[in-house]
Structures are given as structure tokens and as C-alpha cells.
Amino acid sequence: MNQKEWLVLEKRVTGWIKEAGERLKQSLSAPLEVSCKSAHNDLVTNMDKEIEKFLVGKIKEYYPGHKIVSEEGFGDAPDSTDGILWYLDPIDGTINFVMQQRFFAISIGVYENGSGRAAFIYDVMVDELFHCLAGNGAYRNDVRLAPLKKVEVEDALIDLSATWIKPNRRIDQDVLTEIVRRCSGTRAYGSASIELAYVAAGLIDAYFTMRLSPWDFGAGLILIHEVGGVATRADGTAIDTLSRTSILAAGPALHEEIAQHIGRQVAAGKYLNEPD
Amino acid sequence: MNQKEWLVLEKRVTGWIKEAGERLKQSLSAPLEVSCKSAHNDLVTNMDKEIEKFLVGKIKEYYPGHKIVSEEGFGDAPDSTDGILWYLDPIDGTINFVMQQRFFAISIGVYENGSGRAAFIYDVMVDELFHCLAGNGAYRNDVRLAPLKKVEVEDALIDLSATWIKPNRRIDQDVLTEIVRRCSGTRAYGSASIELAYVAAGLIDAYFTMRLSPWDFGAGLILIHEVGGVATRADGTAIDTLSRTSILAAGPALHEEIAQHIGRQVAAGKYLNEPD
Known part of the structure; x- marks a missing residue:
């Protein structure tokens, strides 16, 4: 597509995503009364599916030649x-959606022949849209995001789940111990797309996970790159955007320091296993 | 004070805290440009002090006989x-204030002869005031908070810093391993008063820390109690509201399960040290 078509796409998707956000907000007004857990789960399932159907329908209507990688099965499962x-x-952030009615996002990333072109991460409840067209700058609503600044580990806020520093199948619990000890603080919000957007916006300095699906990170990676950040697998190698993957995202210097630390730990015999 | 006087106090403090919040918001509009770290620290120090002075001034003006336990040194350091x-x-949440310009709160708790009477935790940027007069119900803005529901560990969102599950002086890193592994997820927002308010509001199910100061938890404990929750030190014993302390806060059943788990770990020889 040419640049003008990408600008049209950006406008369209922004409209769709706001409409979808409105539906999600409205879905919360009544069912907040629900106390039974299975009903809570049904609500999530229904809203996940309803919103995906709505957005897939729009994409198929306006861009019939495009393919969709999505969570709930209404997409295309492309293999290239x-x-x-x-x-x-x-x-994105289903548990938050159910338990907190906040900290969840609609995440849409658009790639052309493997290159990230457009990203939209909409934190519904605070009406905060992180978005960009690659090369045109990244934005939080109307405010342009600054390029990521150099941050030392000692000054860094690092976002990671406790899972990855306790016994688990993917990464030796001690690989990140030194980083966690040295950093300024850790955070965990429970929505990967918001957490990647926060790295892009400089609200946190690094995000780490051993297991994320393409629909979780597709948009976030584009935002990270647009502000000069780096996102790779935990071992520093390139991410395959069609597979589940580990992710380390940060500004270049911080990313390098953490990736090198992980590399040394692995070289010393600690395990690091990509998701199946 | 009689009930009518407490109602007057509630109205007054709500007004003060909203005015203080407005000042904090306004302080962010210009200095967000500041990039130098020492200036960032100065900003925090200045705003911390300015807001504390403002609030201490109001308290001293309207309640000259009362004593104040506060962070920045304008209070009274009472010993009883x-x-x-x-x-x-x-x-509360200084790093968040500087780095994120969100997730920080003004926290005010009022006790009478050791009993919590009034609590105010104001998440400034989302304009969300968690508040209560003991016995009158707890509220998030105008919405009354429900009593805490029974939650199993497996369904629980538990808020704790990575610090307490990695090597540290206060608690053996393995004491909580099993709880973290079994729970539904962990969160960490970096503002103790907001995290305690989130437990009271049912947004998270438990909050754990090994080190908190009276001004951090004074208001939060009152909210937790008002919705039927339990807050103790990590070993299940009573909190001394004049000292730094560990805190485990949750609904009664979840609190008991986690406290008993910690008790078994300590009985098996793992260390647990209250702050000095």
C-alpha cells in the first residue's frame, strides 16, 4: 500500500478501535454485578469473541486481500x-478485564511483508491510544512520544511477571536475579500490549517475558521500534512474528546490558527455553 | 470526636486532598520537560514537601490538638x-510520580486512640478517591465497595514486589514461592496505598510487603478493615501503627491460608525479619 493508503488505514482503525472500546465499556456496566465465576468467564469469552468478530469483519470488508493473526479463531492462521x-x-489482559475492569487493551498491529507498518494499542478504560505509522513517529493520543533515553540498570523500572524469577520450565529462576536486585524497581500490570506501550512511552524501561503470542506483541513491537527501542527474544536473537516467543524490550543500551547478562548466565549453564 | 464531627472532617479532608491533587497535576505540566535526574529528584522533593506542608497546615489549623505522623518531617513523630x-x-509512589506521572496517591488515615476512624487514598491522575469513615462503608468515589469475597489462592491476583521473592534481608526468597506458583497471577504497581486500596476494592486479592512505613499504610489498613479484610504482619501478628512493618492484607480466608503457609515455612527454618 502507498503512504496515503496507510494514512487512510490509520484513520479507519482508530475509528473501529474506539467503537470496539465503547462496546467493551458498555459491557462492563451491567455484568459488574455478576458474582458467579462461570458467568464472569462467559462474559469474557463472549466479549473477546464479539470484539474480534467485529474487528475481523471490518478488516475483511475494507481489506479483503489481507490476512489476520488473531486470538479467538476468526482470523486466518497464515503460515508466511x-x-x-x-x-x-x-x-489483551483478560484477567484484568474480569477482575479489575481496567488495565486491558485492544491491540492491532499491521505488517507488510514482515515489516511493521501500523500499530494501535488502546487502553480502553483510560481512553489512551498508543499508535504509530512506522516512520511517522509514535503517539500517546495526540502527544508524540520521545525517543527512548539511555537508562542504567540501577535507574530502570523493569516489568516482568514473578513467574520468570521463580521455578518454571522456560528460564532458570536465577538468570534475572542480579538484574532484579540492581534495578530501581519492578512492575507488573498483566497486559503485555500495555506493558510494551509503556516501554515505548518511557513509563517503564524494560519489559521481559518468556511466553507471548503474536497477537499480544504484534502492535507493541512496532511502537518499540518507532521510538528507537529494541525487542528481541530473551537470548537476543530475532523474534519470529508468527510464533510464540520470549521477549526482551528496552532502549538499546539497557537491552544490550540485560541481553548480555542473560547470555553470560546461559553460557554458565543456566537454562533458557523458547516456548513450544 | 462525635459522629457529626467525623462527617465534617471527612468533608474537609476531601476538599483538601482534591486541592492538593490539583496542585500535583499542575506541577507535572511544565517539569515533564526536565530530563536531568537531579532536577527530577528536586521536583519530587519540592512537591512532597509542598503538599505535606499544605496538608499539615490545614490539619494544624482545624485540629490543633491532633498529632501527625508524616513522611517529610513537618509532622510530630508521636510516640503513643x-x-x-x-x-x-x-x-505515595514517588518513583511513579517522577517516571510515569501516574500511579501515585495522597494517603491520609486518621486514628482515635489507636482505632482507625477515617481513610482517604486519592489516586490523583485518575481522580479516584478511596475513602471511608469506619462503620459507614468504604467507597471508591461515590460507589460503595462490596465486602471482600472468599477467594482461593488459585484464583487470586497477588500484589508483591519481586524483591521479596529474590535474595533479601527480610524474608527467605523461598517462603512465598509456592504461593506465587499457585496463584492466578502477580501484580506490582509501586504505590502501597493504591495497592491496599485495590485489595479493599477487590481489584487484587492480596498485598504483601516486608517493609512499609506508618504513613504508607495508615489509611489503607482502615479501608481493608471496613470491607471485612484482614491486615497483619507477615507472621500473622498485629501491626504496630507507629513502626515500620511487614504487611499481609487480604480477605480473611485468603489471608489465613497465606499466613499459615508463611508460618509453616518459618517453622521449617526459613527466616522472616521485621524491619528495624
Whole structure:
């Protein structure tokens, strides 16, 4: 597509995502009364599916030649990055959606022949849209995001789940111990797309996970790159955007320091296993 | 004070805290440009002090006989809980205030002869005031908070810093391993008063820390109690509201399960040290 078509796409997707956000907000007004857990789960499932159907319908209507990588099964499960691919998560942060009615996002990333072109991460409840067209700058609503600054580990806020520093199958619990000890603080919000957007916006300095699906990170990676950040697998190698993957995202210097630390730990015999 | 006087106090403090919040918001509009770290630290120090001075001034003006326990040194450092004590933190979540310009709160708790009577935790940037007069119900803005529901560990969101599950001086890193592994997820927001308010509001199910100061938890404990929750030290014993302390806060059943788990770990020889 040419630049003008990308600008049209940006406008369209912004409209769709706001409409979808409105539906999600409205869905919360009544069911907040629900106390039974299975009903809570049904609500999530229904809203996940409803929002994905709505967005897939729009994409198919306006861009019938494009393919969709999505969570709830209404997409296409493409096996190559050729052409234009949409990475779509209707509700990223499902537990937050159910328990907190906040800290969840609609995440849409659009790639052309494997290159990130457009990203939209919409934190519904605070009406905060992180977005960019690659090369045009990244934005939080109307405010342009600054390029990531150099941050030392000692000054860094690092976002990671406790899972990855306790016994688990993916990474030796001690690989990140030294980083956690040295850093300024850790955070965990429970929505990967918001957490990647926060790195892009400089609200946190690094995000680490051993297991994320393409629809979770598709948009976030584009935002990270747009502000000069780096996102790789935990071992520093390139991310395959069609597979589940580990992710380390940060500004270049901080990313390098953490990736080198992980590399030394692995060289010393500690395990690091990519998701199946 | 009689009930009518407490209602007057509630109205007054709500007004003060909103005015203080407005000042904090306004302080962010210009200095967000500041990039130098020492200036960032100065900003925090200045705003911490400015807000504490403002609030201490109001308390001293309207309640000259009361004592104040506060972070920045404008209070009274009382050595007994006799009479009426105010626990005041002008900015709880200082790192968040500087780095994120969100997730920080003004926290004010008022105790009478050691009993929590009034609590105010104001998440400034989302304009969300968690508050209660003991016995009158707890509220998030105008919405009354429900009593805490019974939650199993497996369904629980538990808020704790990575610090307490990695090597540290206060608690053996393995004491909570099993709880972290079994729970539904962990969160960490970096503002103790907001995290305690989130437990009271059911947004998270438990909050754990090994080190908190009276001004950080004074208000939060009152909210937790008002919704039927339990807050103790990590070993299950009573909190001394004049000292730094560990805190485990949750609904009664979840609190008991976690406290008993910790008790078994300590009985098996793992260390647990209260702050000095």
C-alpha cells in the first residue's frame, strides 16, 4: 500500500478501535454485578469473541486481500509473512478485564511483508491510544512520544511477571536475579500490549517475558521500534512474528546490558527455553 | 470526636486532598520537560514537601490538638497512639510520580486512640478517591465497595514486589514461592496505598510487603478493615501503627491460608525479619 493508503488505514482503525472500546465499556456496566465465576468467564469469552468478530469483519470488508493473526479463531492462521498481515487481540489482559475492569487493551498491529507498518494499542478504560505509522513517529493520543533515553540498570523500572524469577520450565529462576536486585524497581500490570506501550512511552524501561503470542506483541513491537527501542527474544536473537516467543524490550543500551547478562548466565549453564 | 464531627472532617479532608491533587497535576505540566535526574529528584522533593506542608497546615489549623505522623518531617513523630493521630503521605509512589506521572496517591488515615476512624487514598491522575469513615462503608468515589469475597489462592491476583521473592534481608526468597506458583497471577504497581486500596476494592486479592512505613499504610489498613479484610504482619501478628512493618492484607480466608503457609515455612527454618 502507498503512504496515503496507510494514512487512510490509520484513520479507519482508530475509528473501529474506539467503537470496539465503547462496546467493551458498555459491557462492563451491567455484568459488574455478576458474582458467579462461570458467568464472569462467559462474559469474557463472549466479549473477546464479539470484539474480534467485529474487528475481523471490518478488516475483511475494507481489506479483503489481507490476512489476520488473531486470538479467538476468526482470523486466518497464515503460515508466511508475505503480503499484509494484521495481528489482532480483542482483549489483551483478560484477567484484568474480569477482575479489575481496567488495565486491558485492544491491540492491532499491521505488517507488510514482515515489516511493521501500523500499530494501535488502546487502553480502553483510560481512553489512551498508543499508535504509530512506522516512520511517522509514535503517539500517546495526540502527544508524540520521545525517543527512548539511555537508562542504567540501577535507574530502570523493569516489568516482568514473578513467574520468570521463580521455578518454571522456560528460564532458570536465577538468570534475572542480579538484574532484579540492581534495578530501581519492578512492575507488573498483566497486559503485555500495555506493558510494551509503556516501554515505548518511557513509563517503564524494560519489559521481559518468556511466553507471548503474536497477537499480544504484534502492535507493541512496532511502537518499540518507532521510538528507537529494541525487542528481541530473551537470548537476543530475532523474534519470529508468527510464533510464540520470549521477549526482551528496552532502549538499546539497557537491552544490550540485560541481553548480555542473560547470555553470560546461559553460557554458565543456566537454562533458557523458547516456548513450544 | 462525635459522629457529626467525623462527617465534617471527612468533608474537609476531601476538599483538601482534591486541592492538593490539583496542585500535583499542575506541577507535572511544565517539569515533564526536565530530563536531568537531579532536577527530577528536586521536583519530587519540592512537591512532597509542598503538599505535606499544605496538608499539615490545614490539619494544624482545624485540629490543633491532633498529632501527625508524616513522611517529610513537618509532622510530630508521636510516640503513643493516644488521642487523634493523622497518618499522612503527600505522594505515595514517588518513583511513579517522577517516571510515569501516574500511579501515585495522597494517603491520609486518621486514628482515635489507636482505632482507625477515617481513610482517604486519592489516586490523583485518575481522580479516584478511596475513602471511608469506619462503620459507614468504604467507597471508591461515590460507589460503595462490596465486602471482600472468599477467594482461593488459585484464583487470586497477588500484589508483591519481586524483591521479596529474590535474595533479601527480610524474608527467605523461598517462603512465598509456592504461593506465587499457585496463584492466578502477580501484580506490582509501586504505590502501597493504591495497592491496599485495590485489595479493599477487590481489584487484587492480596498485598504483601516486608517493609512499609506508618504513613504508607495508615489509611489503607482502615479501608481493608471496613470491607471485612484482614491486615497483619507477615507472621500473622498485629501491626504496630507507629513502626515500620511487614504487611499481609487480604480477605480473611485468603489471608489465613497465606499466613499459615508463611508460618509453616518459618517453622521449617526459613527466616522472616521485621524491619528495624
